[in-house]
Amino acid sequence: MALLFALLPLPALAGGGVRQQHDDQGIAIAFETRGDDTDTPVEFRFALSDKASGRPISGIRPAAWLGLRDDRAAPGQACKQRIANYLAGDLFHRADVDLNSYFVLAMNDEASISVVDPLFGFGGSKLLALLTLEQPGLDWQLTPERERLFVSMPAAGKVAVADTRLWNVERSIATGPNPRQLRQNDDYIWVADDAGLTRIDRRDLSVQRVALGTVRDLELDARGEKLAALAGKKLIVVDAHSAARLAEIELPGTPQQLAYSAAAQAVYALDAEAGQVHAVDPASGRLRASIAVESGAAQIRFAPDGRHALLPNPQRNRLQVLDAASNAIVQNADISGAPDQVAFTPLQAYVRRRGSEIVQLIALDQLGRTGQPLNVAEFPAGQNPLGPAPADGGDSIVAAPEGPAVLVANAADKMIYLYREGMAAPAGGLRTYGRVPRALLVVDHGLREGRRGEYTARMPVPKAGSYDVALFADSPRIASCFRLDITDKRPPPPAPARVVALDPPAQLKAGIPAELRFALLDGADGRRRSGADVHGLAFLAPGIWQNRSTLAAAADGSYALRFTPPQAGLYYVWIEAESLGLARRHNQFLVYEAK
Structure with a gap:
């Protein structure tokens, strides 16, 4: 493993931080930080490009760690050995700061959220924290910065706000009665409740109420500019910035659920009892189409392409595929065990069944082939049937960062299972320490690609000192180290009483x-x-x-x-x-x- 250490230091950044660059086996690496002290989280940025062509290197998942420098070792050997130790999971040579960490959150039946670190090893994972809520949670939203989590608590009439760095509940915010679904755009968290909508500013947590009567469900368009609220028989379109009403339409029957199609730029309202799906243009509030479906569907959810929606039906043991281009049902599949929820990765749809522990998979490239059968694969997610999916709340199957893979909550087993696509069985399981998990969420604090070829993470560095920042990728092969000095600008704490x-x-x-x-x-x-x-x-x-x-x-x-x-x-x-x-x-x- 060849390592190059000809660092080219660049000027320090305003507000603290460093900028360095060098080449590693034909790959240009620009390393930059913003912040250089223990008082606030440090933002880390790695820009990777091909040195010969200048093209960004995109679509990889690099790993990075911080370790306090050992000036006694030769620089090349120290970096090479550090990376080898980190990759091997050597408990005696762990990184001081890990930029690859992610956490699995389980919303429990009781008024709590379990925080588990799966990187300690599946089957022997560690419960890092238990967030205590005033009442059991129902739905949640994680901000794009991955630093705040909003959780609706219907019985409390509040939304809890949790810090996902310190793992504590900062405060609870009063909403209208019975807050349920949450959605977010760039500026606000929107809450559906029995008085209408509650709008919470994501940054300063200020609150505004929008009186609409009982809102059963809500959905945002792809740009986060228009919000559709289902209030009784009415679908009301609201400006997601000013909260002004833009349009209103009365729908047939009693629709209960909304889903947004990015491909059709339309909101779809499911009336499970009547067996109808209504397509509405959120720009004008005009009804585009009403589509007949089988009654009893538990959910409507669009695949990543935004064109094909899946409707699992536990009453009829069926799964229907709706094509938003033709506004018609184009495929049907018989699925036993009462299918009640679907989840997606870029390649697969996962069908959860309340009457079975077997999760079924459908390749997404099969969707939309009118009249063609759907080939279904499967894997076991535990020992006991999964039971009913949470109504109106979070998902019990979510994509894992170490993809393509998913995490599955089995309430009866009191376990969370990791399944990697292509395998016949789960790769392992996370214990929930006796608690019953209803919904799952992944909080990824690791490096993530923003602009093409730029990988960033924001992480506090709690201890001052001189660090080696080690960067590794397997394909293309990258193994490089940078130097970073962290200072402690905080005044010393007063002596305890x-x-x-x-x-x-x-x-x-x-x-x-x-x-x-x-x-x-x-x-x-x-x-x-x-x-x-x-x-x-x-x-x-x-x-x-x-x-x-x-x-x-x-x-x-x-x-x-x-x-x-x-x-x-x-x-x-x-x-x-x-x-x-x-x-x-x-x-x-x-x-x-x-x-």
Whole structure:
């Protein structure tokens, strides 16, 4: 593996960052960063082109890592060995920052979202975080920057906003009653609810309401400029920037679902009960056609070509193909096991069946051949039937970044399975740690191609230092390293408060209410400090009982933790306050004995 290290440094970028370039076996690599400190995420950019022709090298998936420099090793050997270690998954030589990471999110039956890192290895993956929601989630939208996740919570009447870098819920935003489907364009998250539409600014989280009555479903056009809302029998077209009404049409029957065809530039409304699909021009609000389909369809979804829609029908064990060019059903397939949801990769359609664990595949190049049968392949996604797909919510089959592949949630198995196209069985499974996954979402923090030949990622670098940035691709073969210096411009954190017990009791009595008083003293001058986020935690060793409560400061600045020890034993007590440097389970705990 030949490595070239003739780096040509270019001027530093405004706002911090570096720009370097060199050649590697006939490939020109321009490396650029924006940001050079630990305070904000750093944007990494690699532009790859053929040195001889200047043409961008597109359609590959390069890998990149950051490792603190080892100045003792020879530069070429250090880079070559680092890349070999990273590719081998050597746990003793892991990258300090991995620019290839992606995470699988599972929306659970309970009010939580599991965050799993599949790169630790399928079958032995690690649960990174559990996002706790006020109520169970239904639908979600990830922003294009991959840094914020919006989750509708119908029972709470709110949308949760989660940070996908820190993996926490930032806040919850009130909407109209019963928020359901979410859609987004460049500026806004749109929410369907029982009062109409709620529009949330993706950046500052400001809210605007659009009164339309109960909105059953909504859909955006390909450019994100017009939004179609299904309110009762009416399809209302709204300007997706100004929120002004543009057109309105009353449809026959009671349509329940919308889908947008980019090829036909039309919105399709499915009335499953009546067996009708209505095609509407969103520009004029004019009804183009009404198409007869079999009643009982659970979904209408267009393939990536935007022309052919699939309608899985669990009542009739059928799958129908609608051609938006002719506005007619052109193919039918008998599929047993109650098909109720479809998902797509660039090459395949995946048909989920609620009565079976077997997922069926249909090659997309078969679609649209009028009257021709559909050849169906299949693979098992677990041991138990998949059960009903989530109604009105997220998908339980999603494309995986390591494509062509998909991830499949099996609620009964409490597992997520990875299937690679061309295989007869899943490549492995992710455990959900006892939780029931209903829908899946992939958050890809790795390098991704934007403009042709340009691969970018945005990632925080938490530790200051001098790094080797290693870039690797298999075809064409690339193995190169760059240097990056990261500084820490943040002021040093203040010393955490000291927790001091005031008049501690000699012992506690089981079954008798106890009051433990504390003061929080400044680490520098010893003055009493207070905060709005002070909590008390008491648990009985070895953790079989615990009590957590919010504490308020008394007039003298002290805090009182009150609880009743349920039985004799040793009780560990923490006073926690993030604002005072007392994170959860810090090292200033106290121990009391109850008799």
